[in-house]
Amino acid sequence: xxxxxxxxxxxxxxxxxxxxxxxxxxxxxxxxxxxxxxxxxxxxxxxxxxxxxxxxxxxxxxxxxxxxxxxxxxxxxxxxxxxxxxxxxxxxxxxxxxxxxxxxxxxxxxxxxxxxxxxxxxxxxxxxxxxxxxxxxxxxxxxxxxxxxxxxxxxxxxxxxxxxxxxxxxxxxxxxxxxxxxxxxxxxxxxxxxxxxxxxxxxxxxxxxxxxxxxxxxxxxxxxxxxxxxxxxxxxxxxxxxxxxxxxxxxxxxxxxxxxxxxxxxxxxxxxxxxxxxx
Numbered sequence: 164x165x166x167x168x169x170x171x172x173x174x175x176x177x178x179x180x181x182x183x184x185x186x187x188x189x190x191x192x193x194x195x196x197x198x199x200x201x202x203x204x205x206x207x208x209x210x211x212x213x214x215x216x217x218x219x220x221x222x223x224x225x226x227x228x229x230x231x232x233x234x235x236x237x238x239x240x241x242x243x244x245x246x247x248x249x250x251x252x253x254x255x256x257x258x259x260x261x262x263x264x265x266x267x268x269x270x271x272x273x274x275x276x277x278x279x280x281x282x283x284x285x286x287x288x289x290x291x292x293x294x295x296x297x298x299x300x301x302x303x304x305x306x307x308x309x310x311x312x313x314x315x316x317x318x319x320x321x322x323x324x325x326x327x328x329x330x331x332x333x334x335x336x337x338x339x340x341x342x343x344x345x346x347x348x349x350x351x352x353x354x355x356x357x358x359x360x361x362x363x364x365x366x367x368x369x370x371x372x373x374x375x376x377x378x379x380x381x382x383x384x385x386x387x388x389x390x391x392x393x394x395x396x397x398x399x400x401x402x403x404x405x406x407x408x409x410x411x412x413x414x415x416x417x418x419x420x421x422x423x424x425x426x427x428x429x430x431x432x433x434x435x436x437x438x439x440x441x442x
Contacts, residue, residue, distance in 0.1 A: 218255065218256065218257050219254075221254050223252040223254070226252065232315060241319070241329055245376070245441075247299055247333050251296070251298075256292050257292075263288045263292070268286075268288070269308075270305070273304075276332070277300075277334060280336065298333060298334070301317055329381065330381070330441050335439050337435055338436050338437075339435035340435075346440060347365055347415070358432075359432060359434075361436070362400065366398040368393050368398055368399070368413070372409065375409035378441075386419060403431075404424070405428060405433075407428045408423070409423050420440050421441045424436065425438065425439055
């Protein structure tokens with residue numbers, strides 16, 4: 164094939180024509196391609212995220228390092244020199260700056276001797292923290308605070324079910340016109356022809372200082388035998404409170420309680436009485 168030489172004018176026209184075709188072809192191709200859709204606008208959530216921390220329940224045995232509150236706490240519940248050997252502290256911290264509502268707090272212990280009673284020894288509330296310290300008494304505990312509930316048990320590190328055990332568990336209670344009775348012992352304030360007194364369906368026995376102190380360090384079997392001997396000769400179903408210091412109470416089911424009168428025994432018209440109950 165022979166290509167004839169073109170003069171300058173014809174060559175420029177041909178180049179212009181070719182350039183125009185290429186340019187036009189390029190534009191037509193761009194017009195045929197689909198255009199990408201714009202990305203959807205996603206609104207940014209500027210709401211602060213609230214981090215929810217779990218509430219903290221812990222306990223201390225004799226002011227030891229705090230540990231997570233467990234279902235069962237083992238402690239020495241026997242008396243030493245008339246005093247509970249171990250103490251337990253329970254601390255609750257409510258998270259997210261939630262304050263403790265004192266009206267919502269309920270803390271009870273229940274066992275075969277005491278029944279169900281309130282635990283209130285040395286309780287304190289500071290903003291989001293609730294703390295209570297109480298003697299290591301065997302039983303089932305139920306704590307409710309701000310609608311949150313926890314249950315746990317305290318069991319003895321020693322065998323305390325045998326009749327040969329020493330007395331264990333000292334519990335202090337205040338009886339009045341509202342909280343009238345515990346363990347079958349009922350407080351009766353002064354009425355028309357009576358004096359303030361204690362009554363019960365079981366038997367009361369007055370105790371001297373020496374006998375009371377001896378019972379606190381003796382085996383339960385000895386205490387029971389000694390009280391049985393006294394009951395056969397001298398037992399009462401009612402005890403006037405005035406000048407009353409110590410007494411033993413034998414419930415209908417045979418449970419024995421050795422009691423120290425802390426207050427309320429000054430006159431005949433007491434409106435309340437505080438008792439230390441050992442069993």
